Amino acid sequence: MKILVVGSGGREHALAWKISQSPKVSEIFIAPGNGGTRLHGTNVDIQDDDLPALVNFAKENQIDLVVAGPELPLVLGIKEALAKEGIPCFGPGAYAANLEGSKAFSKITMRDSRVPTAPFQVFDEYEQAKKFVEEKGAPIVVKADGLAAGKGVVVARTVEQAVEALDDMMVKKVFGNAGERVVVEEALKGEEASFLAFCAGEDYALLPSAQDHKAVGEGDTGPNTGGMGAYSPAPILPRDKYAETAELVIKPILKLLAERGEPFTGILYAGLMYTEDGPSVLEYNVRFGDPECQPLLMRLDCDLVEIMLACVENRLPEVEVKLKEETSICVVMAAGGYPGSYEKGAEITGFEEAEKIEGVKVFQAGTTYEDGKTLTSGGRVLGVTALGADLGAAQKKAYEAVAKISFDKAYFRRDIGNKGLKK
Ligand code: AMP
Numbered sequence: 001m002k003i004l005v006v007g008s009g010g011r012e013h014a015l016a017w018k019i020s021q022s023p024k025v026s027e028i029f030i031a032p033g034n035g036g037t038r039l040h041g042t043n044v045d046i047q048d049d050d051l052p053a054l055v056n057f058a059k060e061n062q063i064d065l066v067v068a069g070p071e072l073p074l075v076l077g078i079k080e081a082l083a084k085e086g087i088p089c090f091g092p093g094a095y096a097a098n099l100e101g102s103k104a105f106s107k108i109t110m111r112d113s114r115v116p117t118a119p120f121q122v123f124d125e126y127e128q129a130k131k132f133v134e135e136k137g138a139p140i141v142v143k144a145d146g147l148a149a150g151k152g153v154v155v156a157r158t159v160e161q162a163v164e165a166l167d168d169m170m171v172k173k174v175f176g177n178a179g180e181r182v183v184v185e186e187a188l189k190g191e192e193a194s195f196l197a198f199c200a201g202e203d204y205a206l207l208p209s210a211q212d213h214k215a216v217g218e219g220d221t222g223p224n225t226g227g228m229g230a231y232s233p234a235p236i237l238p239r240d241k242y243a244e245t246a247e248l249v250i251k252p253i254l255k256l257l258a259e260r261g262e263p264f265t266g267i268l269y270a271g272l273m274y275t276e277d278g279p280s281v282l283e284y285n286v287r288f289g290d291p292e293c294q295p296l297l298m299r300l301d302c303d304l305v306e307i308m309l310a311c312v313e314n315r316l317p318e319v320e321v322k323l324k325e326e327t328s329i330c331v332v333m334a335a336g337g338y339p340g341s342y343e344k345g346a347e348i349t350g351f352e353e354a355e356k357i358e359g360v361k362v363f364q365a366g367t368t369y370e371d372g373k374t375l376t377s378g379g380r381v382l383g384v385t386a387l388g389a390d391l392g393a394a395q396k397k398a399y400e401a402v403a404k405i406s407f408d409k410a411y412f413r414r415d416i417g418n419k420g421l422k423k
């Protein structure tokens, strides 16, 4: 089989790595890929939002399956565009992808399917949103409706902050169209966890729980990032709670979408907050998380391609999603300054030494390969990932590996996994 992976982050390196282990696969292409994906296939210079070029490439190269890494191509309708050419795509159609592409759609779908989520209201008018915020008081959460590269959520501690966020989104339009509509919702308190499932219509197969670290600084301080590290399983969501949690947050969504004639295929990712009243859904993503994908795929002990094919062929119950018992952890090494401005082009050394440690895999994210050198080219540069007998052992290995890698102005959090160790 020939597979095209769309995307360019650490998640896509992990996908290409895992896909390359499948005996079913003869060739892998990654569009546009990075310095790491080229180790498992051929990078193709097409951006993830260039649907015509992606479809054309898939057609001309007789691709058997397209795997969409990020949400953007899915929201833009890559599944439908490929379907016209008879090419299957692992990922949902544009309607279901709105679970991530539109916060208002997502919240309304949660309400319609009785999934626990924070009380909310949707606004198209700045004055009305402002009045609502002033009535409700702080803390309160303001979310731009559309895709805003992970920056469209403001957890406001004061009414002034919330009004400023509304002004930025609705008046100044800092996120363009994405902020013309906003969701305003109650602020929840608790610990977060990520819960992902392979889905095909109303069938699903669960992945183990994971926990991301969104804030840039140790102790969850500073601005939010795409994620500075993750590990699996997350003790806050133990295995004996997976089935009932899925009944609460996965099953009702799949059922509603199937009833609407828009069945969901791909990965459904529930971002959960564990409040005093139990889990509440903060958001859905319609793809693997980045960096959650890296530790999750390290634990996957079976053929990923077989599972993806079973999803697109609507026979998911036929396959078993087997997992390693060990714990895995991914520590992101970023370019100093991220998520603000940062430099590019620094040479990265020490991969080989790091990967000599048993159970360690270095996934590349913001990297390019030029003239025999691997250079930094993005904010999140590497995801240093390790498997260990338990969280403590995995963490120790991951940080030993991090210590062997260097590039100018490298930054990483030293406390990835600590929350889980405290449990
Ligand atoms: P989202 O993109 O909706 O997941 O939001 C990004 C981050 O904002 C989440 O991971 C949470 O840390 C935070 N967040 C979102 N919604 C809420 C909420 N209702 N209460 C508190 N924090 C929230």
Ligand code: GLY
Residues within 6 Å of the ligand: 212, 226, 227, 285, 288, 289, 290, 291, 292
């Ligand atoms: N790590 C969070 C996300 O992928 O959205």
